[in-house]
Amino acid sequence: MDERAARDGQWWRDAVIYEIYPRSFADADGDGVGDLAGVRSRLGYLRDLGVDAIWFTPWYLSPMADGGYDVTDYRTIDPAFGTLAEAEELIRDALAVGIRTIVDVVPNHVSDQHPWFQAALAAAPGSPERARFWFRPGCGPGGGEMPTRWPSMFAGDTWTRTKNADGTPGEWYLHLFSTGQPDLDWSHPDVRREHEDVLRFWFDRGVAGVRIDSAALLVKDPALPEIPADPGPGEHPNTDRDELHDIYRGWREIADSYPADEDPGRRILVGEIWLPDVERFVRYLRPDELHTAFNFDFLARPWDAAQLRESIDATLAAHAPVGAPATWVLSNHDVTRPVTRYGRAESGFSFAAKRAGTPTDPELGVRRARAAALLSAALPGSLYIYQGDELGLPEFEQLDDELRQDPMYLRSGGRDPGREGCRVPLPWAGDRPPFGFSPPGTQATWLPQPAEWAALTVAAQEADPGSMLALYRAALRIRRDEPGLGDGPMEWLSSADGVLAFRRGPSFTCVVNLSPGPVTLPGHTAVLLSSAPLPNGELPTDTAAWLRNERE
Incomplete structure (x- = not known):
């Protein structure tokens, strides 16, 4: 844990949090599906990567109509993943190597098998x-x-x-989602009481936080009106209702009732909140509500200096009045992977634009994804990494249609390719599938792995000092050691068009070149890290550099 945040117990303000999609991280029992024992066997990898916490997408009992986001029982681990005893052991083992655990809670709906x-x-x-x-x-x-x-x-x-x-x-x-996910009525006292008990259940087992799925959707207008053409603040019948804040104030009281000076420290609430209105977004982050929330605006922006700067400025300005840390994330289990997304003409993300067959320049995508990794890791606040992004995995878009299980694919009649492309099991080692994801000679992985991922395995990248994994490890090590990084102020520096340059602390500068040609680096005493080589002391296009500069 970062010593700066540890001093006041606010570990989440600086944290690097790694998202684990359990079905696709590591398989210990050989059935082709990732499990908790697989995660436990890879804790050393996560420690060496340099993360402070791991966030698990739902590991609860579920028919998996929506990848586990259709929960049948919050107090039972799905047998595909293991047992409650294994989950408790994993939480303890992770904490023993300095990694906290965050679990997913899905309060808007349950499974139709609940x-x-x-x-x-x-x-x-x-x-x-x-x-x-x-x-x-x-x-x-x-x-x-x-x-x-x-x-x-x-x-x-x-x-x-x-x-x-x-x-x-x-x-x-x-059911705002699939037919197998009936919405709960949050005006019913049983619903509120049950979810508060679920929070206590997992906090009592050493979980450091909960990520709240679809956090802005819980409350509906009881009159069930149609959605206005242009709803004003708080007027949407099923999104961002004002009554939500009372629910989260109750959750915050529960989180704050746990001791902050004992492992795993202060319990936190992280909201998944997709709202275009920044002012409405930060209401959820007032001091008596959620601790932090995902910043989806940043990942939705295209690879454009002006757009990214606008997103950074708006995010920091909105968070400042409520004193909440910003979060930076390039992808998750729902969105197109950065290596693929940044290689496209439309390099921002939106669900509406997610279509198969979109032309992609892989080399361009990798170059930009490497630069984006350094940009996001240098910004003020906490950082989220989705499993496999540190390996530079691309979106796998050649899946056979009969293997697609995502309701986004099924309910759209195939117009939306779904989200399996970013959920393919990770490649760990070897030159052919399952690439160490499962033990040798076991069942096929639940989704197939591309043969060309042999060059992207953890083992292959550990042997390559220029790999994406090496870049992430170096970036997270510097981020942990550099006093100006993590939570805290930043200062924009003057720069050429298409270039982002900012200072963190008195002696650290980040420069990202999104212009079409190379630019001269600002004055510096050393290059701490760069996403690509810097020929002749210049910063090539689609490249980021971390610089040591003279203290003022």
């Missing part, structure tokens, strides 16, 4: 069992029309009609 929802389906309309969800009669003749026309996060409808006990058409239930 006992609550199964009881609701078996009960009659108007029953207490149905009051925990959004069951409503339909509109139009015979109730055959959906109660609203709200759009789905996954394409398709947001309401599914049930059948009565006699087989006749019944009520409809709301």
Whole structure:
């Protein structure tokens, strides 16, 4: 842990947090699916990489209709991953090597296999069992029309009609995501009480924080109006409702009730909040609510100096009044990997633009992804790394359609390729699949690995001082040791068009060249790290450098 943050117990302000998608990290039992024992066997790798915490996407009991984000039981580990005892052991072992654990909580919905929802389906309309969800009669003749026309996060409808006990058409239930993810009604006291108990359950087991999935979607307008053409602040019927803040103030009280001076230290709340209104976004980060939230604006911006600077300035300005640290992330389990994204003409990310067959320049993507890694690691606040980005893995877009399981693919009729392309099992060693992901001679991996990943394995990159892995390890080591990095102020420096240059502390400068040609480096006494060679002392296009400069 960074000593600067450790002094006041605010470890998350400087933390480097590594996202683990358990199915695809490491497989210890040979069934082709990653598991907790696999993660435990690779803790040394994570320690050597230089991360402060690991965030697990859901590892709970689930039918996996949406990669585990359809939870059946928060207190049971899915058998594909292991057992609760193994999870507890993993949390302890990680902490023993200086790595905290963050778990995912999905409060907007549960699985349609959850006992609550199964009881609701078996009960009659108007029953207490149905009051925990959004069951409503339909509109139009015979109730055959959906109660609203709200759009789905996954394409398709947001309401599914049930059948009565006699087989006749019944009520409809709301699901902003897939049919297997019924939305909870957060006005019901059982819903709030259950999730508060889940927080305590995992905090009691040594978890240092929770990441809150779809954190802005929990509360709905009980009148269920249609979405206005231009909803004002707090007027959207299912997103960013003002009542959410009372929920998170209650969660913050629970997090703050745990001792900050004992391992794993202060418990934190991290929100997944996709909101275009920055002022509304930072309301969730007031001192009595969430500790931090993902900054999706930064990863959505194209590879353009003016756009990235605008995002950085807006992010820091918005966080300053509430005293919350910014977060910087280049990808996660939902978005196109940076190496692929930055090699495209449209290098920003949006779900609408995620289409298969988009032309990509791999070499350009790698060069820009290396520079983006140094840029994001030098910015003030905390840093998130999605597993495999430190290896420079590209998006795997040649998956056979019959292997695609993502509801974004299935519900769009194949128009959206889904998210499996960034969820392929990691390559660890060897010259052919499974590349050390699973033990030799075991079942095929749950998603196939491209044969060309032989050059991108951890073992191959550890032998190459110019690899992406070597760059990440060096960057995180310098970030940990450099007093000006992590949380704290930054100062923009004058620079040519298409160049980002800023100072962190009295003697550290980051320069990123996004212009079409090389530029002269500013005055410096040493080059600490660069994303590409610096011929003749110049900074080539799509290259970043960390410089030691004279103290003022």
